[in-house]
Amino acid sequence: MRTATFTLCAGLAAACGAWAQTPQGPSPRGADLDLATSLPAPPATDDIQTLLLDARQSLRAGRIGEAQEALERAETRALDRSVPAGAEREPATGPVVRAAGAAREALAAGNVAGAISIIDAALPSAATADLPK
DSSP states (O other), rough: OOHHHHHHHHHHHHHHHHHHHOOOOOOOOOTTTTHHHHOOOOOOOOOHHHHHHHHHHHHTTTTHHHHHHHHHHHHHHHHHHOOOTTOSSSSSOOOOHHHHHHHHHHTTTOOOHHHHHHHHHHHHHHEEEEHHO
């Protein structure tokens, strides 16, 4: 019994090691619209409006991963806020947070034009989103 357990564990370890060394390519769908796990970084900025503009420009250039990263950064920046004590657990639901999430969902569904439209609609709100509250 002890030999069988050891043999099974050694076989699993070898299989896992071989799998870990194989390059992980794109998903079987092969589309650039697959949401990436390691995304190229857009130009460094903390400005929400600039991040949304970068996302729109990246989408128009066909750089989906870069657009996704810019949208995620814009959403994260929009979530950075000051709230009164006791209100920390209330979710942020501002227009930029909703728009960035909706644009990312549109990208996940392969709707690049829809994501661009959502970004365009969010840009006026993003202009004032960075102002202190």
